[in-house]
Amino acid sequence: MTHDSDRRERNDPGPSPKQAVSIFVKIAWRNIWRNPRRSWVLITAIAVGVFSFLGAIAYIDGFSIQMVDAAVNLQGGHLQVSARGYHENPAIRAYLPDRDQVARVLDTFSGIHYAPQVATSGMINSAEQATGVVISGVDPEREARVTALADYIVEGTYLSPDGGDGAVVIGAALADQLNVRIGEKVVLMASDLDNEVGAGAYRVAGLFRTNSSDFDKTNVYLHLDAAQRLVGYTAQQASTVTIRLDPGHDLDATAARLRDGLGGAALEVLTWQERSPLLVMMNEMMGIANVFLVVILFTAIAFTLVNSFIMVIFERIREIGIMTANGVRPGQVRLMLYLEAVFIVLLGTGLGSLLAVGLIAYWSAVGLDLSAFAEGLNSFGAASVIYPHVDWGHIVSGFVLIFVMVLVAVLYPAVKASRFETVEAINYV
């Protein structure tokens, strides 16, 4: 009996690509479960690799972000205007002579926030202890728009806007060290412009706790005018003007415009990267470490797959021979093997991602406590507690890379399988 499809084929002998692919999808999927133990070993290996990759990337990215946040949010904003040479040698004599002049230029920019600061090294004394600190005078209202210090107050209050209360805020860790509480007095001492030692008594108004215990122990904040009096500055003089940009601003372009606007050789405008080259280098090194991590992990996965697929092919030589005898083309043999590899990678990636998401979600909430390494971390401005961060660009890049590596890894076994001589394959024992 002649069927309609036979008659159609005389005019159009090409097979339907979708139908042909569907049978190989079916065969590939079922082939995975012919040897469940081997498949689960492969899937688990991939899952462990993906889990490690996602976890490590999230922590490295979180670590990097915390370091940058510390540099920007606590230690100088996106940009900083200062006297030339201040950054290399932050002496009190390297001051901005006219902060209003800087403010006038800054007021012509949109989407930026700025705050003047007076900063000097000094001593803090309580009734029981004394220690060296960085004394920073700030305009509380402006400062709150530029740095995140006000958000870190955990006890008491931040500095009030009017500035007339002789208040100081110190780190909670410093308060513990000095054994002082809210409302108690401390004495701040610093050298002034006349090389005399200036001193003042201040009431502890608030305690802050940031992610860096090192920062908390070494910084105190008081009103701008109080700090100016302490070091002998006039009302117009300041150490720096710190600038924060709204999201979407180009940092380098803004810095260039600001340099043009301020003009002159007496002032310099530095980005946070220029102020913290070590931090920039660390970020770059972590980025390189990311790449090495990904390549090493996925290369291991790829070799595992190659090994397994070579075994798979030798187990199925006869079967492949029968398929080619029945009209399966070499490209379709390769397709079938690639599909099998893709399914395994999808399962492994899915499982590894699921585990990683759970772990990252948990650690995002509670943080990973690395107090054992606190000293080293704090020196880079990083907290002792690290919160992972999901950067989808990094994650998608990693997934793309693993698929590319898998396809490259399976290329040799797939090509080998597609080149078997049919008669030899059918008779293979």
Add this chain to the structure above:
Amino acid sequence: MQGWLVSTSQLVKVYQDKNQVPVKALNGVEFRVAAGEFTAVAGPSGSGKTTLLNLVGGLDTPTAGTVVVAGQNLGALSRNDLASFRLHNLGFVFQAYNLIPVLTAEENAEFNLLLRGVPAQERHTRVVQELEDLGIGRELIHRRPNELSGGQQQRVAVARALVSRPKLILADEPTANLDSQTGARLLDKMRDLNERTGITFLFSTHDPMVMERARRLVTLRDGQITEDERRG
């Protein structure tokens, strides 16, 4: 060569055995098969009958000579084109059933049809009918090969070869692993199909049951045709 479904000319095939000694499996064979024949190629082990079928089926390449099937010189085809030619023109039944282990009986039987783009409903109808004709009922069509007996597996393999109604079916020792009753039934079915549809059958065998049913018996010995007997 005009008018023949299969035609070989000076066909030579030389293998190397495991000691790298060349063995001439076919030695200048001139062989013709017309459309509609039910032909058995018989001979002792090592006579070259399986080699001849493999070359006619495009599963192997000759050392010398030509093979023309359905007007196509197989030596002129690329691997892709050869696979496509087999898909659309040939059917194979092997001694060892050779079903795809992860596919069910129905899926194995419809394999060629699916590769050829036959719609699903038509595939199902044809395959189920073919399997039932061969004694594989609906209760068995969803079983995988390891859940079928040897005879059932061979019938599925025959269904796979038949259902696409190829011009030529090549069957290499199809009854070797079957009991005589099953083998006889299968051969009768094939013979009946040959008579009804005109599909050409070419067997490689040393089974008397096959030889006695063949309308033409070709004997090979030492790589050459020694007898060519046409019957009825």
